[in-house]
Amino acid sequence: MGNGTRKLKVGELARRSGLSIRSLRYYDQIGLLKPSGRSEGGHRLYEDADVRRLYRICLLRRAGLALEEIARALDDPTWDLANAMRTHLNLLDRRQAVRAQLRRRLAAMVARLAADTAPATEEFLDTMEEMTMLESPVQRRIGILVYEDIPAAHAHLVRVFGLGEGRLHYADDGTCVHGEVDAGDGVIWLHRVAPEHGLASPASLGAATGTTAIMVDDVDSHHRHAVSEGADIAYPPTDMPYGYREYGARDPEGGLWSFMAPLD
Known part of the structure; x- marks a missing residue:
């Protein structure tokens, strides 16, 4: 397909991609992957750009995104x-x-x-x-934390805790509905408060219901940086009896984070 002239019918694209014809037709129906053309008989014809878009869809599905989230990501101009x-x-x-x-x-x-x-x-x-x-059928783990103010939490996690800056996704009304930060070999999603799913922020609960643990190279250096950025320290760097040195800090909505490294 390197010369850009070849067109694939839906059956061939299904066979080559490993997806079902039904899935490709559904992607067309919801606007996720519309074929670039049609044959004289009305059959779907997929071109190079369609194949590249399908590759992106497959990657994002493997990463755990829902189809509506993939649709937003596909239109993200920063995607590389x-x-x-x-x-x-x-x-x-x-x-x-x-x-x-x-x-x-x-x-x-x-x-x-x-x-x-x-x-x-x-x-x-x-x-x-x-x-x-x-x-194992499990391909990847993704942590999901709930925040009332996703952009503020996102900025704090990047600036204070040193996590990698990921994407922010906004609804048509300008409300931020999804955020991401990178944490070493994993990713953490920032989810909106959703009472319909029983999802609430520690800010409204008045307590954290769990701890997010992050492995770092140097606990004390990480702690000094967090303090310099105004972090709310829950407990200082401490050698724990289970073989780790760690400290704890709270994010702006009361979520508890632990930053740790194995003891020598």
Whole structure:
């Protein structure tokens, strides 16, 4: 398709993408992926731009976004194809590393059996763990925190806690309905208050119902930065009996965060 002249019918695109024809027709129906053209017989015809858009849809679906959120993200002018593909590549690299480790482990166990030496129990446990990592249908974890003022929380998490600046999504009336911050190898979504789903901010509850824990390189350095930015410190850097040094801080709506690193 490099010359831009080839057109795919819906059946071929379904076969090549691994999606069902029904899904592609539904994407067309809701305006998520409309084909660029139609044949004389009225059949959908997909061009290069449609395939690239479908690739974005597949990436965002794998990231856990709902279709309405994907629709908003597709129209985001800041979205970068190269960054998305690098993220995709990193995910594949991690899975490939697990596969390679599992193969090495199995080869070593086979060699020991050939030499009439039984593999250790720990090797069987490690093998099962790696098998589970490859076979699990879970692809990614996403933390979701609820805020009354998403933009203010977003700014605080980036400036004070040093999290990566992600997107903010606004409804047509200008209300911010979704935010994202990057946290190392994961992402945290900032969700609007939604009584219909039982979602409330700690600000209205008067208490935090959980803690978001973030691993950092240097707890004390991170703590000093947070203090310099006016953080509400819940407890200072402390060596915990479970093997971590950590400190706690509250975000503007009372959510509790822990920043930690393993003790040497």
